[in-house]
Amino acid sequence: AQKITQTQPGMFVQEKEAVTLDCTYDTSDPSYGLFWYKQPSSGEMIFLIYQGSYDQQNATEGRYSLNFQKARKSANLVISASQLGDSAMYFCAMSSGGYQKVTFGTGTKLQVIP
């Protein structure tokens, strides 16, 4: 069974500052993928970034980077230069076993303060 844990129900960050959203995972499969999604109040799930378990380098997408610590089973999301539009729920997720089924964490609500 696979499990995703997000221990921060809510976070505040000052505009233009960087913020790290924590995510740890557990799986017995050697091959897996880690995702981060953003869900604004409108409800849509917006894909942010992906990290494969065999990827040597940490994934980056614009202001988003994934701090992948395989031995610690952590996949924290780092958002640099926060913007007001970054205020949303952020979900960490994982797929494993060569199957596309995705398990989600409980989410972290990020609020960017002007």
Add this chain to the structure above:
Amino acid sequence: GAVVSQHPSWVICKSGTSVKIECRSLDFQATTMFWYRQFPKQSLMLMATSNEGSKATYEQGVEKDKFLINHASLTLSTLTVTSAHPEDSSFYICSASPGNGETQYFGPGTRLLVL
């Protein structure tokens, strides 16, 4: 990028009626689509995996006779909530992958309110 649409975006219906929600992959084919349900301030919970040309695979605790899933083509999956009741009120969201095994793209979701 890959685009997934859902229709309708909002549904308000009376208790006892059935509601059909469509999920379409607009610019790619998807042999597998997923249906999730999200209650307020909670995470997404997978309901079922929709397989093109075969029966859906339901998660434990999800009533397959209540939540009918049809994957009619490589670009369309439908979820029908039969005899809806107020406790079925939720946000239903589908996802699909282009098949690269890496990224799932989500539809915009459907908010269902059963009166």
